[in-house]
Each structure stands twice: as structure tokens, then as C-alpha cells.
Amino acid sequence: MGHTETHRQQAAPLKARCKVMTVSDTRTLETDRSGQWIKDKLLEEGHTVETSLIIPDEQTEIKKELREGIENHNIDAILINGGTGIAKRDVTIEVVQALLEKELIGFGELFRYLSYELDIGSSALMSRATAGVASNTAIFALPGSTGAVKLAMEKLILPELGHILMELRK
Template sequence: MTSQPHPDSIEITITCAVVTVSDTRTPETDKSGQLIQQLLLAAHHAVGAYTIIKDEPTQIQGQIEQLGQNLNLDAVIFNGGTGIAPRDTTYDAIEKLLEKTLPGFGELFRFLSYQEIGSRAIASRAVAGVYQNKLIFSLPGSSNAVRLAMEKLILPELVHLVSQIRK
């Protein structure tokens, strides 16, 4: 039995940036980036920025630093590059910049993934934390993984986490 978090006492719209990390995707073929945006909008949140960048550590870090300066954003959701292949550098680039980490996010994501895909879940390096008073989430690039993270973890806690950061 899974208990639901207590309802948020306030209704606020969270403004998020969506960043797809991929060497091959385009806005037309970026199903995961599109899905994140659709789920945010359906939950009455806002998409303040969307981009696709190459899986290059300097580009990833430059993007997070640039978005960290954007006072209109509350959160940044990255997707792609969280595996262990040589070109998967998103985790390494982001983890170094996080001022606070949310270890429970990665732990719960891998647990939920294990329930869906089995032992392959160990290869995921999904991570979350705080940078420049913004929530940062880094998800795998698969649409199934994105849906799982958004529906089971991010959307249920987004308002609460942003409210905590704003205190």
C-alpha cells in the first residue's frame, strides 16, 4: 500500500525549463521532452524554456548555469544521458554543480523502475537536487522512464519542494 503525501496547502504554478540531452533528437523527434511539457501543462504548471543540447559536459553545465540565473524559473527537468555508456555524461556534469542533493529521488526512481523493468534499473543514474535555489531533476531519456518519474515522483512533490526552497 502506497500512502499519498498530504495535499499541498497552496495552489501555485511552478515554472519549469525542460532540457533534452541528446546527440540525435530534434524538436520533432523529442518524444520525452514533449511528454514532460505535456504533463507539466496538464498539471497546471508552466514551461518557461525548452531546449535540446548535445551530451557534452560543458554544454550541460553551461545550460544549468544559464538557467540558474533565470529568476522566472523554479525548476529544471533534464532528460537523457543518465546511463553508463561513454556518451552519457549528464549525471557527471550536473552532480558536480548541485548545492544540495535529494538522494531519495534517485533511490525511489530506481526502485519504481525495478518494479517495471527489473534489474536493468541499476544502470540509471537519475539524480535530483538544488542549484541556485532551483530544483534540478535529471531523468533517463526513455519516455517510459520520463512518465514514471513525472507521474510518481516529480508532479506529486513539485509544489512542496519549491515551497521549501522559497522559505
């Protein structure tokens, strides 16, 4: 571990206050394994989950909940799972991108690369996962599969979440 990395980790905020959104027409609290996994992992890493919910794959619902999270000063990060594919019902990305002030293009690129290498092979090209910032709130839009969620959280989001928040607070 280099000096810069150690310094960054020491200076980064320890906790993020998060909103977790599952976008699905079929999932319930009992069947939302991905949303539950995100919440469990955030808590395990010392972050807090201020709110979590399951909403239908409808642009108006997604936009309403995203805006509420962005405008809530007690939310530092919004993690969305579901609705990121290419099916007609998959509208999460369109809503997220319309609200982003800055897109973290590298997140989607790295996620698809890791998905290709470690999880689903060439099917990764159909993922439109993205991340960015709106009004000092970090936003991550992940596929709904538990494998994809684990990959994104473990390899990308959790290692950088504190650093991202530190940059947003500068």
C-alpha cells in the same frame, strides 16, 4: 489522505516555472517524445514551460544551459532527460552533481526502485537518475526513455514539485 498531506498540498505553490532540457546527440523536435511529454504534463498540471531545448551530450553544453537556468530568477525547476546511463557519452549526471548544493538522494533511490518494480526490472541498476537543488532551483535529471520519464513525472516529480518549491522559499 492525512491532515498533514492535505495542509501541505493547500499551502504549496500551484505553479512552477520550468526549463526542460533534452540531452541527446540524435533527437530532434520531431523525435523528442520524452521532452514533449514532460512539457505537456507540466502544462496539464498548471506549471509553465519558460524554455525548452535539445542539446548534444557534451559537458560544456549541458553546464552552460544548466547555469543559465539556475541563474535565471524566472526558472523554479529544471527537468533534464537523457545522458544518465553508463555509456561513455552519458555525462549529464557528472555535470548536474558538480552544480548541486544539495542532492535529493531519495529521488534516485525511489526512481530506481519504481523502475525495477514497474518498468524495466534489474536494468534499473544502470540508471543514475538524480535530483537536487542549486541556488533555489530544483533540478531533476531523468533517463531519456519515455517510460522512465512518465514514471518519474507521475510518481515522484509532479506530486512533490510544489512542496519542494515551498521548502526552497522558506
